[in-house]
Amino acid sequence: MKAERQLSIKYTVYESLEELPKEAKELMEVAIQTRKKAYSPYSKFKVGAAVLLENGQIFVGSNQENAAYPSGLCAERVAIYQASTQCPSEKIKMICVSGSAELPTKYPVSPCGACRQSLSEYETKQQQPICVYFMGAEGAIVQTDSIKDLLPFLFDGSLL
Numbered sequence: 732m733k734a735e736r737q738l739s740i741k742y743t744v745y746e747s748l749e750e751l752p753k754e755a756k757e758l759m760e761v762a763i764q765t766r767k768k769a770y771s772p773y774s775k776f777k778v779g780a781a782v783l784l785e786n787g788q789i790f791v792g793s794n795q796e797n798a799a800y801p802s803g804l805c806a807e808r809v810a811i812y813q814a815s816t817q818c819p820s821e822k823i824k825m826i827c828v829s830g831s832a833e834l835p836t837k838y839p840v841s842p843c844g845a846c847r848q849s850l851s852e853y854e855t856k857q858q859q860p861i862c863v864y865f866m867g868a869e870g871a872i873v874q875t876d877s878i879k880d881l882l883p884f885l886f887d888g889s890l891l
C-alpha cells in the first residue's frame with residue numbers, strides 16, 4: 732500500500748552576525764575572511780568555509796577553480812578534507828560558510844549538494860551531528876543542527 736509521508740526540517744534564521752552565539756560568530760568571521768582568498772577567476776563567486784573541531788582547532792577553505800571547470804573544488808570540501816587530513820580522529824563540531832558574488836550577496840548561500848554529501852560522510856563517521864551556519868556576504872544567517880537537515884535521504888556507507 733502506498734504511504735505518503737512528509738519530512739520537516741528545523742532551521743534557525745539569524746538576522747545578523749551580532750545575533751549568533753559567540754563561538755559561531757567568531758567562526759563565521761573566519762569564514763568571511765577566508766572567502767576573500769577564494770581563487771575563482773571564472774565564476775567570480777567567492778566562498779569561504781571554516782570548520783571547528785572539538786579540540787578547538789579551526790581549518791579553513793575557499794573555492795579553488797580551474798580552467799578545466801570540474802577540476803575545481805568548493806570551499807566546504809577544501810576545509811573539511813583539510814580538517815580530516817590533519818586531525819583524522821577529532822570530531823567536527825561546526826562549519827560556517829559565507830558565499831558572495833562580486834556585488835555583495837545578501838541571501839544565505841547554502842552548501843551545494845556535493846558538499847552536503849561530503850560533509851555527511853564525516854557526520855556519519857563521528858556519529859555526532861555537525862552544526863551548520865551559512866550566509867551571503869552580509870544579511871541573514873541560516874543554521875541547522877545537522878547536515879542531515881540539509882540532505883534528506885542521504886547516501887551512506889550502510890547502503891553499500
Ligand code: THU
Nearest residue numbers: 774776778794805806841842843
Ligand atoms: N561553490 C562553493 O565553493 N561552495 C558551494 O557550496 C557552492 C559553490 C563554488 C564553486 C564555484 O567555484 C563557485 O562557487 C560557483 O559555483
